[in-house]
Amino acid sequence: MNRKLYLLLLPLLMLAACEDVQFPESNMTGLWQQVEVTEDDVVMNLKPEQSSLQLLIESNGVFRYFHESFARYNGGNGPTSFYGSWNITDDRWVNFTTEKWQLVAALSNDSGKVILTRKMNAQNISVIDTTATVQKQWTRYHIPSRFTILKLTEDEMEIRLRTFVGEKKYALLFAPDPDDFVELIVAPGRINYAPKLLTDNNYWEVFNEFRTIKTYRYKFRKISN
Amino acid sequence: MKKYVKKHPLPTFFLLSLLAIFLLPACAENDADAEAIALLVGNWEHTERSIDNVVVAKDSTRLFMHIDINQICELHNKTAAAANTVNSIKRSGWSYAAGVLNIAVDLPASWVTKIESDKLSMERRDFSKTGTLITTVLKYERRNAIDNN
Numbered sequence: 001m002n003r004k005l006y007l008l009l010l011p012l013l014m015l016a017a018c019e020d021v022q023f024p025e026s027n028m029t030g031l032w033q034q035v036e037v038t039e040d041d042v043v044m045n046l047k048p049e050q051s052s053l054q055l056l057i058e059s060n061g062v063f064r065y066f067h068e069s070f071a072r073y074n075g076g077n078g079p080t081s082f083y084g085s086w087n088i089t090d091d092r093w094v095n096f097t098t099e100k101w102q103l104v105a106a107l108s109n110d111s112g113k114v115i116l117t118r119k120m121n122a123q124n125i126s127v128i129d130t131t132a133t134v135q136k137q138w139t140r141y142h143i144p145s146r147f148t149i150l151k152l153t154e155d156e157m158e159i160r161l162r163t164f165v166g167e168k169k170y171a172l173l174f175a176p177d178p179d180d181f182v183e184l185i186v187a188p189g190r191i192n193y194a195p196k197l198l199t200d201n202n203y204w205e206v207f208n209e210f211r212t213i214k215t216y217r218y219k220f221r222k223i224s225n
Numbered sequence: 226m227k228k229y230v231k232k233h234p235l236p237t238f239f240l241l242s243l244l245a246i247f248l249l250p251a252c253a254e255n256d257a258d259a260e261a262i263a264l265l266v267g268n269w270e271h272t273e274r275s276i277d278n279v280v281v282a283k284d285s286t287r288l289f290m291h292i293d294i295n296q297i298c299e300l301h302n303k304t305a306a307a308a309n310t311v312n313s314i315k316r317s318g319w320s321y322a323a324g325v326l327n328i329a330v331d332l333p334a335s336w337v338t339k340i341e342s343d344k345l346s347m348e349r350r351d352f353s354k355t356g357t358l359i360t361t362v363l364k365y366e367r368r369n370a371i372d373n374n
Contacts, residue, residue, distance in 0.1 A: 031358065052356055060325045060335040066352040081352045083333035224358075 023152040025088050029059045032157060032220040034174070040214050050175040055220065061085050063096065067175030070193045073183040078192065082172055084142070088149070094159060095144040100171040103210055105137035105198045114203045131184045134194045138170070145173060150217070157220040166210035170195040174218075262321050264340045266294050269365035276361050284363060289371045292319060298328060301371060336363075343367040 034053040049068040070078040084097040119129040147159035289301035318329040336347040345365040
């Protein structure tokens with residue numbers, strides 16, 4: 001009797017298992033143009049370099065994105081194309097891996113001031129070595145950010161991320177404000193951008209940004225498949 | 226169980242049909258990939274390259290391509306300068322799923338492929354410096370062996 005019952009219940013179980021997918025991965029693939037970004041429901045004023053953001057999402061789990069936040073680097077030949085991986089989990093979240101930076105700037109034990117690396121300039125005057133200092137103040141890593149999918153149709157996508165302000169601001173999520181980053185003077189082919197130099201004037205402001213949580217919504221419109 | 230099947234052939238048939246409806250589409254996709262992978266394996270000679278539908282010079286870094294069943298491929302640079310040097314062959318891993326070919330050295334870009342028995346077309350898209358998309362198509366023809374001369 002039990003066996004028969006199982007057999008009769010099988011179709012019901014199978015139908016339950018095959019519940020409609022609300023956000024199919026096939027809708028993700030294609031070329032997307034960023035339309036709007038909000039911070040705690042307030043539309044952010046994006047710089048032109050940020051507004052140019054496009055995502056090219058491909059079915060092999062890789063996505064590439066274009067923005068001009070670092071385009072002026074390297075004499076106007078800075079990087080404009082970046083990449084990461086993506087996937088949808090539980091028909092609810094989309095994970096994008098991007099570059100992020102962790103704040104590791106050290107303060108002097110005795111004075112509590114930000115430690116800066118200095119160098120002698122052409123006039124033999126001691127100046128801040130921005131590249132050397134910034135490389136000690138920030139650690140770069142590539143890590144996923146989990147967005148909640150709010151809308152995903154064939155031509156519209158809206159995703160939400162709740163995170164620390166600093167985690168979003170000093171990251172390629174997706175096009176950062178050019179004023180929050182600096183060009184690094186490094187060998188050709190090396191990563192030549194990093195978050196801005198921290199000094200006594202802005203350290204605590206940035207420190208607090210990594211302790212303030214906000215909600216960001218990104219809206220995209222599909223340009224092509 | 227046997228008794229049940231004999232006694233109730235219709236419900237059994239109904240259940241089996243339901244199983245088939247759910248399982249067969251997944252199998253069909255796997256079959257298509259397996260068929261494409263079987264066709265991909267072999268030696269390919271680069272015959273044409275086009276960028277945004279304009280034919281340009283061939284890609285000298287992959288004038289011949291050997292795709293092995295063990296997920297390893299070789300890209301042969303057969304230009305005169307590179308021939309017979311250690312730099313003339315670049316080895317890479319590869320994978321294929323749902324019409325997309327990933328060659329490790331080309332990632333993050335992937336290739337959308339069209340494969341026939343003796344012709345292979347690979348298409349990739351990249352951002353230009355101004356944000357427009359550039360489409361590159363490489364065409365290959367199957368060869369029995371790689372010409373090492």
